[in-house]
Amino acid sequence: MSATTPPVPPPKVAEAAAPETREALLRLLDRESAIARATEGRLAVLILELRRVDRLHALLKGPDPAMTLALVVDRLRKALRPEDRVAAIGEEQVCIVLPRLAHPSQAVLAAVKLLRALDRPIVHEGGSAVLRPCVGIATLPEHGFDPAELLMAADISRHIAETREEGYHVFQGDEAVETEVYRGLDLDLERAIRANELELHYQPLVELASGRAIGAEALLRWKHAQGPDGVPPLTIVGIAERTGLIGSLTYWVLNAALRQAAEWKASGRAIRLSVNLSVSTLTDRELPAVVDQSIKTWGIDPRDLMLEIAESSMISDAERSVAILTRLKGVGVGLAIDDFGSGFSSLSHLKRFPIDELKIDRPYVSGMIDDPGNRALVRSAIDLGHHFGMRVVGEGVDRPEVREALAALGCDFAQGNAISPALPAAALREWWAVHGSGA
Ligand code: C2E
Ligand code: CA
Ligand code: CA
Numbered sequence: 001m002s003a004t005t006p007p008v009p010p011p012k013v014a015e016a017a018a019p020e021t022r023e024a025l026l027r028l029l030d031r032e033s034a035i036a037r038a039t040e041g042r043l044a045v046l047i048l049e050l051r052r053v054d055r056l057h058a059l060l061k062g063p064d065p066a067m068t069l070a071l072v073v074d075r076l077r078k079a080l081r082p083e084d085r086v087a088a089i090g091e092e093q094v095c096i097v098l099p100r101l102a103h104p105s106q107a108v109l110a111a112v113k114l115l116r117a118l119d120r121p122i123v124h125e126g127g128s129a130v131l132r133p134c135v136g137i138a139t140l141p142e143h144g145f146d147p148a149e150l151l152m153a154a155d156i157s158r159h160i161a162e163t164r165e166e167g168y169h170v171f172q173g174d175e176a177v178e179t180e181v182y183r184g185l186d187l188d189l190e191r192a193i194r195a196n197e198l199e200l201h202y203q204p205l206v207e208l209a210s211g212r213a214i215g216a217e218a219l220l221r222w223k224h225a226q227g228p229d230g231v232p233p234l235t236i237v238g239i240a241e242r243t244g245l246i247g248s249l250t251y252w253v254l255n256a257a258l259r260q261a262a263e264w265k266a267s268g269r270a271i272r273l274s275v276n277l278s279v280s281t282l283t284d285r286e287l288p289a290v291v292d293q294s295i296k297t298w299g300i301d302p303r304d305l306m307l308e309i310a311e312s313s314m315i316s317d318a319e320r321s322v323a324i325l326t327r328l329k330g331v332g333v334g335l336a337i338d339d340f341g342s343g344f345s346s347l348s349h350l351k352r353f354p355i356d357e358l359k360i361d362r363p364y365v366s367g368m369i370d371d372p373g374n375r376a377l378v379r380s381a382i383d384l385g386h387h388f389g390m391r392v393v394g395e396g397v398d399r400p401e402v403r404e405a406l407a408a409l410g411c412d413f414a415q416g417n418a419i420s421p422a423l424p425a426a427a428l429r430e431w432w433a434v435h436g437s438g439a
Pocket of ligand 1: 232
């Protein structure tokens, strides 16, 4: 489990080689792509975006972008073959050329290795920072033959990778169009928030011991003419973060959820609701006051609101997170650590965060039947949560066997499609009438 991965100190700055220049890398790409074309060989171009690089600058008492990049490039180089080349192409972007590949899947393997190389917190003088990199991948001959084409395809993929949980994305061909569509959405989102076009669906949580429903998680939905399934929530959040709309979006979600909660309460059935908060809201000093105000506006008992914060966003700036979480706790709401297992909380972090509930990340739970490693992680997350007095939720229960396995390990609550997918408000109310007192 990553929670036990010890942070590794960065190389001393003197050890980190100066990054290769952009020009040298482009010359290499010219040369290698000509060789690949002539020999029917393969190569891959990866564009890696560092994200959160400002936190690294702050940690290193910068800002000295050159020093930061040298440090990062050094870590990346160590993860690659000697013939692979890495160069900074901007303050936050690195380009990687992987010449002479035997198979396109090697490019994905390399991307995963690069993401892992940057997984560990960078520790410096008692502080630490974690980057949240993402990588776009394009290969020759699949996605183009000349350097400009490959760079563009890798960049489009990088843009899409930002919204993908796995952190990388391989170019698919029709995405030039897709990214254009998403760019158009930037403007649409603002209008959609104002026009109340977004919607919340609610996925129930049940208590494993009794089968009783105990609450529901509000999940954002935006039915958009662009696609049958609408726009994925992580894309909506990504657009909002990028365009400065995240504050309005959070405010909208919070109020829509609490309004719904008030309606249910008025009809005689209070349902505890969980609301997701994104990374940037956690650094918003106004947040506790906004939450307090919304609860009062809708007349909700603060204990009936649970705020979910991803593990990874809590620990990127632990000091500030502790301060904001403590103030939120003061408002009386419950706090949950979401996607537990995907970040790097150390035990000392967990002890300091005033958290009520721990939600184990979906892939570990859904994979716990077939993979003993996942099962071990789930077991230790449950023990760890209980040890710190938290209630533990297994999410991603997509088969009945997973629900049984979680119950056998003493997990408190479960959530997942095998119990119920996220439902529109009216459908949740009907579901609740059947399962509210146990199933
Ligand atoms: P999350 O907070 O981890 O939410 C759980 C996600 O897992 C939901 O995806 C849910 O539909 C899905 N899920 C639940 N059970 C199963 C299952 O058994 N199998 C599978 N394959 N999936 C299952 P969804 O609705 O697509 O949301 C994705 C993510 O988007 C959420 O992950 C959350 O990080 C973000 N998100 C959604 N709504 C909001 C919101 O209102 N605000 C913010 N900031 N983020 C949101
Ligand atoms: Ca969540
Ligand atoms: Ca989650």
